[in-house]
Amino acid sequence: MNRDKFGYDIDPWGSAEVKDYRFLMEKFGIQPFEKFKKLFEDNLYVRRGIIFGHRDFDKIIDAIKKKEKFFMITGLMPSGKFHLGHKMVADQMVFYQKLGAKIFICSADIEAYLMRNMDLEMCRRITAEEYLANYMALGLDLKKINFWFQSNYRVEYYRFRDQLSKKVTLNELRAIYGDISPAKIISVLSQCADILHPQLPELLGPSPSVVPVGPDQDPHIRLTRDLASRFQTEFRLILPAATYHKFMRGLDGGKMSSSKPSSYIALSDKPKEAIQKIMNAITGGRATVSEQRDLGGVPEKCAVYDLYFYHLVEDDKKLVEIYHDCRSGNLICGECKAKCSDLMAKFLDKHQKKLSAAKEKVEEFLEEKNYNEKR
Numbered sequence: 001m002n003r004d005k006f007g008y009d010i011d012p013w014g015s016a017e018v019k020d021y022r023f024l025m026e027k028f029g030i031q032p033f034e035k036f037k038k039l040f041e042d043n044l045y046v047r048r049g050i051i052f053g054h055r056d057f058d059k060i061i062d063a064i065k066k067k068e069k070f071f072m073i074t075g076l077m078p079s080g081k082f083h084l085g086h087k088m089v090a091d092q093m094v095f096y097q098k099l100g101a102k103i104f105i106c107s108a109d110i111e112a113y114l115m116r117n118m119d120l121e122m123c124r125r126i127t128a129e130e131y132l133a134n135y136m137a138l139g140l141d142l143k144k145i146n147f148w149f150q151s152n153y154r155v156e157y158y159r160f161r162d163q164l165s166k167k168v169t170l171n172e173l174r175a176i177y178g179d180i181s182p183a184k185i186i187s188v189l190s191q192c193a194d195i196l197h198p199q200l201p202e203l204l205g206p207s208p209s210v211v212p213v214g215p216d217q218d219p220h221i222r223l224t225r226d227l228a229s230r231f232q233t234e235f236r237l238i239l240p241a242a243t244y245h246k247f248m249r250g251l252d253g254g255k256m257s258s259s260k261p262s263s264y265i266a267l268s269d270k271p272k273e274a275i276q277k278i279m280n281a282i283t284g285g286r287a288t289v290s291e292q293r294d295l296g297g298v299p300e301k302c303a304v305y306d307l308y309f310y311h312l313v314e315d316d317k318k319l320v321e322i323y324h325d326c327r328s329g330n331l332i333c334g335e336c337k338a339k340c341s342d343l344m345a346k347f348l349d350k351h352q353k354k355l356s357a358a359k360e361k362v363e364e365f366l367e368e369k370n371y372n373e374k375r
Ligand code: SF4
Pocket: 283, 284, 285, 297, 298, 299, 302, 303, 304, 305, 326, 327, 331, 332, 333, 334, 336, 337
């Protein structure tokens, strides 16, 4: 893992685990999201502090209040199954679409090819079947999104990506990313172009934008904002805003990662398979039932509690009940896992019905946009 210029281990291509969010915010100047909480109390991620930080989000609030155009931009990495960690970003897309944002989504197939050794045709299939279909099943209206593959897009985007390279030095990239290679340079500049290019005159022109990210992506955000400020004369770009959400703990206690199926529940996992993963998940329980009755559990250390907290229990009162029952020893882990499994099975059952309908529509969407042409 590379250390960035502040000596903090945070690597967009690594397996960053953040132990102390406050430290991270202080080091990198990420502002607390707290002041916007009242405005978005309906949103579980905001209400529960899962979205914990931002840069420049006031610009988005302004645009919403004045009913001015703004856009949300995000990328997907087509290298594995769509899991509950990815659902957090998809839910935010739906949220912003409902707020009136234009939604820009990039399939980072070139980055997957360069950095993860993926085959481009496989990337196309994963993009369609795993990501776009799940977005649709979760409520995103694909007819209203702007979508592209990094490997196959419009001339203005590639011209802009090349132009960006003029105002960044190799030393700067080394300071941010540590070891740098031609493949990393292409990936980094593509990401900057992904985020900024909707502001080109051929697209929306200068507009406020927001990128929802995990803290591991902050190096990209910082560089993109620096580059935007260096291209004021040519493009009058508005520096993109960003929001930062906490990572969901993996079921095995580490980071939830696409390369470790035991760490996540995919939204296409059969309920039986998901239940098995919940039964094997790490908890904050005690060594014996009697110890747990006496001392209570530790939900803060529990991957099962995270499933309730991030996805399965919308009602705050019910969540608080689970928390106190765990803490007081009223609830023991076997019983709690069974309850969680039941909720998860219901969620997956319902979701997967929508998912199979969505898969057919996604193919139509890609046909219509000519994304199925030979590339
Ligand atoms: S009772 Fe539930 S929330 Fe508490 S530690 Fe056990 S599994 Fe986790």
